[in-house]
Amino acid sequence: MDWNGPTTRIFTKFRDEDLDLPIIAQFERVARRHRNRIAVTDSDTSLSYSELWDGLSGLAEIIAAETEPGDLVGIALPACSMYPLAILACLAAGRPFVAMDPHYPGHCLDQVLEDARPALILGRKDALGSVKTVARAERFIHLTALPQPARRGWRPAELDVDQPACVVFTSGSTGRPKGIVNSQRNILQRVAQSVNAAHINAEDKFLTLASLCTIVGVRDTITALLAGAGVRLLDLQRAGAREILNVIRAEAVTILFAFPALLRPVIAHAGERAGDALRLVRVGGDTTLWSDIDLLRGWLAPGSAIQAIYAATEAPMMQWFVDESCRTDDPRIPIGYPLPGNRLALIDENGRNARPGGVGELVVGSPYVSLGLWADGHCDARSVESSGTPSCRLFRTGDLVRQKPDGLLERMGRKDRQVKVRGTRVDLEGVEAALRQHPLVGDAAVLARANSADGGVTLIAYVCARQGAPDGLIEDLTKFIRSAPPSMRPQRFYPTHKIPRLASSKLDLHAMMALDKSNVQNECDNAVTAAEAGPAKGDCVARTVARVWQEILNTPVRSPEDDFFEAGGDSLKAISFITEIEWSLDLELPLTLINEAPTFARFCQALREPRTRRYVPLVPLKSGETLPAVFFIHGLGGNVVELFPMARRMTYRGAVIGIQARGLTGEEPPHASVEEMAAEYLRGIKALQPEGPYYLCGYSFGGLVAFEMAQRLWESGDEVGLVGLFDTTMSRLRWPLRVWLSIIRRRLVQFASDVSAVPIHTWPAAIQRGASCLRDRLRGYPTPIDPDGAPLPTFLKAAPKRVLRVATTALIASARYRPGFYPGELTLFSPVGREPSLPPLQAIWRKHARSLSVVETTGTHSTMLSAPNAESTAACLTQRLPVCCGSSR
Secondary structure, three states: OOOOOOOOOOOOOOOOOHHOOHHHHHHHHHHHHHHOOOOEOOOOEEEEEHHHHHHHHHHHHHHHHOOOHHHHHHHHOOOOHHHHHHHHHHHHHOOEEEEEEEOHHHHHHHHHHHHHHHOEEOOOOOHHHHHHHHHHOEEEOOOOOOOOOOOOOOOOOOOOOOEEEEEEOOOOOOOOEEEEEEEHHHHHHHHHHHHHHOOOOOEEEEEEEEEOOHHHHHHHHHHHHHOOOEEEEEOOOOOOOHHHHHHHHHHHOOEEEEOOHHHHHHHHHHOOOOOOOEEEEEEEEEEEEEHHHHHHHOOOOOOOEEEEEEEEEOOOEEEEEEEEHHOOOOOEEEEEEEOOEEEEEEEOOOOOOOOOOOOOEEEEOOOOOOOEEOOEEEEEEHHHHHHOOOOOOOEEEEEEEEEEEOOOOOEEOOOOOOEEEEEEEEEEEHHHHHHHHOOOOEEEEEEEOOOOOOOOEEEEEEEEOOOOOOOOOHHHHHHHHHOOOOOOOOOOOOOOOOEEEEEOOOOOHHHHHHHHHEEEEEEEHHHHHHHHOOOOOOOHHHHHHHOOOOOOOOOOOOOOEOOOOOOOHHHHHHHHHHHHHHHHOOOOOOOHHHHHHHHHHHHHHHHHOOOOOOOOOEEEEEOOOOOOOOOEEEEOOOHHHHHHHOOOOOOOOOOOOEEOOOOOOOOOOOOOOOOHHHHHHHHHHHHOOOOOOEEEEEEOOOOHHHHHHHHHHHOOOEEEEEEEEEOOOOOHHOOOHHHHHHHHHHHHHHHHHHHHHOHHHHHHHHHHHHHHHHHHHHHOOOOEEEOEEEEOOOOOOOOHHHHHHHHHHHHHHHHHHOOOOOOEEEEEEEEOOOOOOOOOOHHHHHHEEEEEEEEOOOOOOOOOOOOHHHHHHHHHHOOOOOOOOOOOO
């Protein structure tokens, strides 16, 4: 299974007997072994394994008390830390769960809830506020905070590994959504295949760019947690391409899963490699092209692996580590080798085994095929074919496959008219049936137009209006189909007088393809004219948006009121669109901008509107429920970007606010003294939080400012809850010469050691990489942060000259500053890798405070706040803060 993969990596093998042990029993064993390791991280919070175990224990006790054995529990949560807790709590309570995506259209969630009939729903009411069927659930638990641990002596319920454990509903592309039932054994088989193939261990960190309500989301979450690894959750509806890249690099993600259609726009313009930490990218859910592999190879560090996965909600089937030696003229990569535990057959159109090398429908026989469909509140096993053996169920994929002599399988197409649109299987007849439901549509035909750029397909609809239908049917029909799942929405509509059909009344596909080919040619001929004479005529912004619009949606802008989503856009195309606009206009944009301004005219206007660049010191790093917040002052360079990794890993329920220096944008001069900084920063803090207690932290130079602010708050009678100085010393300009010489000597010795450890023939490449790294560092100094938490556009980045001015001013200010006496406690955060030639922090600050408290953190002065030390530092700081907001320590 690990052929061509990470065969030498140490890991704990998933054994056959582990398939007989319930998931929660295995997780308990892992949680006890890795109590203090971070298990789950989202944009705001982190949960350790011990916290996750305590929380799921408390929630499982509630679920068991509120439901009966066999009841289904619904989970309607976005990508947050509560999601893994909820699914584990259901298994610990002995109840199967059904995961639902709150971002899905309301009527689809209505159908899911109506068919699933959950006795209890775990979620957030605001996420399901538009769903009528919520009222049908007997109970609803509003899950926002970590549940209290269970009573003493509580033990998980016994749930047989072959009983229903998870219900995953399809997207409804072939009609009404269907609930596929999988057992714990089915899920554990997928976990075993992932762990044993990729050699997953506790040092890994997962990022899965797929909805958590899919089998992929369930599989990857449980795989990571049973391996003792970390799970990074990211809400794709709110995250843009740059945030995805930043999370991968800054948080040292090691394993990434994504659909090829999502990866292409994210990494096409990444500008740099993914980073050495990312060792494995897993792709699946859609057609993967060899060009995608080439794109990934150029983005990943040397030695990283690419694993292609071919599976369905009904069954795991194939996976392989992509080997370039298998490349053929076919632009699609093979789908892989058969997995252990499955029996495969290729059946020809006569129902017989296909001849060797021939094409046939892939049929899977396995004990790991789904148990059946969820209907009327229970699992209907009759909906699954059996091979005659109770332990071997059958799944007919509908895919036409050919097997090469070496066992590698290639997918040739579909047996019927089903196609895959962005990873979701879509039945073209189902889309036609949906269009015919419109009262003014007499007939309709839908084609899947191939996209040569990415290997995907675009749905094209031809509609014939009923007699007497008014003008404007296409616009009305576009709005009508908007309620369907995104994958079922045609991107182009063509009116026609008659749909060509054969004598048997079946669709004349040859005539339809010829008609569509003619329309494609006409569009190509008219695209340039439409762009020059239409609404795109104007400034650079309009021309650029029109060009990208045409490239992404395969249709020109015809009117200023053209809507991106009505023209065929969806969440994946929105990422591509925003990403291309960012690089074309040298801007940084939130993905939500296309939702706020979906029409061509409004979007262009939003790009033209200048943002207010008045200096505002306070920058939200992490949102919180209530005040008091933690205020974190910048280091010598004045930027708070370096604080993000640590701040976002804090589990403190209050907000974390960064304070950045004046002068990074070049619009205002830097502060000339520590006293000026303290005065202005306090004005901003008081405006946000009029009363204490105040929790102040400062990194390096920022510790001097935090100290001065604490003194002023004390003198004014305000309560100060914490003064945290992160490796803060006195002015570097006053360091003795012996300290400077010691630091230089140590770094030269370390450099020589690193060079000697590298083979001599690789020195030129290493020197080139070092020079490139230094050049990139000088060109791409961390971007100053906007008050709303978004990085400034590239044209406002802090150029090295500007940063140097801020840092130089701060350095001089620190030399002039004479700290007084603070009649309270200082908390000194000292990294274990602190420069040994410097005096201890307690020796520096002993005479400046009534009492000192020293906290040891991992890393060095420059790395204590960045990955991988950010997690440990965040935990150290969180322990010094109150458990509940509003109470002082």
